[in-house]
């Protein structure tokens with residue numbers, strides 16, 4: 067190829083799953099389909115600079131986070147490069163510099179793997195496009211999602227907005243285990259501009275890496291029932307989203323979050339990833355719903371932080387509730403205000 071050097075910059079958001087992905091087969095194939103909201107403010111910006119090498123030897127790259135060299139990120143990227151090199155044959159022809167930064171604090175307990183891997187996959191696709199003539203828009207985004215999945219499963223849901231499905235589902239045409247697709251059905255006005263305020267309960271290192279976590283589903287006594295339930299919840303959420311059924315949404319989303327944690331509590335070895343303050347917050351949300359007409363609800367990732375989800379028209383009242391009753395359960399009183407977003411951008 068004739069491209070000697072250059073650089074591309076992409077910014078890519080994080081996402082929060084409504085129906086959770088938990089459990090995978092070989093090659094990052096999910097055990098069940100999942101659906102997520104793409105976020106808007108929590109994102110990673112990555113610049114990939116490349117220059118032609120004159121040998122086709124080992125991978126050659128350096129990684130910087132917020133301008134500082136990060137050698138401890140190299141093994142993760144090396145693994146990613148190995149997984150994707152058959153799909154990107156030019157990988158060994160260049161020396162790469164990966165410069166990345168996140169809008170959210172590094173050790174906030176917010177996983178940067180979804181936004182980070184999708185930003186990197188998009189940069190690599192920009193280089194592929196530079197090297198070959200016919201890369202259509204549809205091929206570009208689909209392959210970028212395919213590559214992001216090989217970096218981190220949930221990353222394949224971070225390229226587009228505002229709702230993305232990953233994993234083959236019988237009612238969702240075009241859905242695939244190999245990449246995320248935009249949610250293809252009608253979404254009621256009630257769910258437009260949905261908000262997510264992320265309460266930072268515990269900013270420490272993850273107690274269970276997601277690789278270890280997914281593996282806990284192998285031979286898990288409830289695994290098959292859980293995978294069936296995810297299919298059913300995805301069917302049910304189609305109607306909920308179309309009808310604007312906020313009560314149905316609350317019930318389904320909270321059940322998904324607690325089921326994810328129940329899977330971790332009932333695996334061998336077992337883990338409790340919630341902290342006392344996670345439960346304090348959940349109880350406060352439940353009593354707030356009982357004493358008001360609010361449709362605020364929570365969801366969780368594989369950690370102690372709480373994502374507080376609510377419709378746009380409740381922003382003022384829910385923020386007042388958060389500031390008066392929930393901040394005290396956050397580490398240093400910190401939270402991040404976010405909402406549904408529309409996907410990655412070339413910068």
Ligand code: PMV
Pocket residue numbers: 082083085086087088100179218219220221276277326367368
């Ligand atoms: O993408 P991974 O391998 O980090 O898995 C993420 C899994 C959850 O965040 C817990 C759920 C999900 O669907 O995002």
